[in-house]
Amino acid sequence: MMDKHPEVDMKLHKKISNDRKVAMIEAALQDLPCMELPPYVEQRILAAVRDAKSVKKRSAIRPLSGLQWASLALGIMIGVYCGTMFNKVTDSAGQNHSESVFGFYEVSEPSLLDLY
Amino acid sequence: MERDKFEQFLRDHKHKIYNYLLRFVDINEDAQDLLQEVFIAFYERIEEIEPETALAYTYRIAHNKALNMRKAGSRYILKPVEALERMPSPSIEPDHSMVVNKAIARLPVKLSTVVHLFYFDKLSYREIAVQLKISVKAVDSLLNRARRKLRRDIVISNEGTFGLRT
Numbered sequence: 268m269m270d271k272h273p274e275v276d277m278k279l280h281k282k283i284s285n286d287r288k289v290a291m292i293e294a295a296l297q298d299l300p301c302m303e304l305p306p307y308v309e310q311r312i313l314a315a316v317r318d319a320k321s322v323k324k325r326s327a328i329r330p331l332s333g334l335q336w337a338s339l340a341l342g343i344m345i346g347v348y349c350g351t352m353f354n355k356v357t358d359s360a361g362q363n364h365s366e367s368v369f370g371f372y373e374v375s376e377p378s379l380l381d382l383y
Numbered sequence: 384m385e386r387d388k389f390e391q392f393l394r395d396h397k398h399k400i401y402n403y404l405l406r407f408v409d410i411n412e413d414a415q416d417l418l419q420e421v422f423i424a425f426y427e428r429i430e431e432i433e434p435e436t437a438l439a440y441t442y443r444i445a446h447n448k449a450l451n452m453r454k455a456g457s458r459y460i461l462k463p464v465e466a467l468e469r470m471p472s473p474s475i476e477p478d479h480s481m482v483v484n485k486a487i488a489r490l491p492v493k494l495s496t497v498v499h500l501f502y503f504d505k506l507s508y509r510e511i512a513v514q515l516k517i518s519v520k521a522v523d524s525l526l527n528r529a530r531r532k533l534r535r536d537i538v539i540s541n542e543g544t545f546g547l548r549t
Contacts, residue, residue: 287539288537289534291479291539291543292483292530292533292537293530295479295480295483295545296483296498296502296533299484299503300480301398301503302398302401302402302405303398304397304401304418305415308401308415308419309394311415311419312393312397312418312419312422313390313393315422315423316389316423316426319423319427320426
């Protein structure tokens with residue numbers, strides 16, 4: 268039989284080998300061993316997470332104060348600018364002409380002041 | 384995920400992640416160090432992580448950290464007696480699980496995660512689909528791909544000894 272159909276027999280043999288391989292690998296996958304984690308490792312992780320938490324809190328404060336400093340600087344600059352503009356406006360208002368019943372005079376002219 | 388859920392998550396899944404890491408490293412202490420790094424990285428992003436996908440997310444972190452350590456090399460040196468203890472005893476059958484573990488570690492992250500979730504965590508296809516945010520059909524496809532790759536990488540002799548294709 269084998270001599271009459273050698274190709275068929277070879278294919279069948281290969282199929283059986285592959286099937287056996289598949290079954291063996293599947294069995295090994297189903298039977299993967301489980302290693303126990305030592306209990307102190309969990310405590311170590313929790314301690315490390317607590318440390319990471321406090322480092323995060325401390326580093327969160329620095330950017331906030333940087334933002335605060337920037338806001339303060341901006342506020343001061345705006346205040347100085349507004350103050351300067353206000354002074355300019357009031358100065359030019361002070362230098363402006365005054366009105367009287369006789370007309371519109373330049374008060375700064377000394378001759379007019381002498382008259383009054 | 385809320386921060387106060389972290390401790391419970393750690394207790395529920397530390398063994399799974401530890402065993403996943405052991406597929407990549409030979410030394411238990413390396414796996415323990417990696418486990419710590421994995422959970423710290425997890426905690427730092429905990430508010431962005433959805434509870435339904437937290438386990439798969441942790442496996443991804445573990446996979447990346449393990450690969451980085453493999454490139455950098457171990458921080459520990461095995462003492463001779465420890466090395467002897469790790470060798471399989473000649474009186475028992477060859478350790479197929481060691482070879483299978485190493486073959487799983489060679490898989491791409493998504494395939495190794497699916498294999499671990501199915502065979503080690505014993506999750507159903509539906510549960511894995513929820514974890515990875517994919518369809519059940521996609522889980523089936525990934526598992527079949529993983530099995531094909533494992534069959535290619537694992538060599539079995541006529542005597543039934545497992546080996547890894549180089």
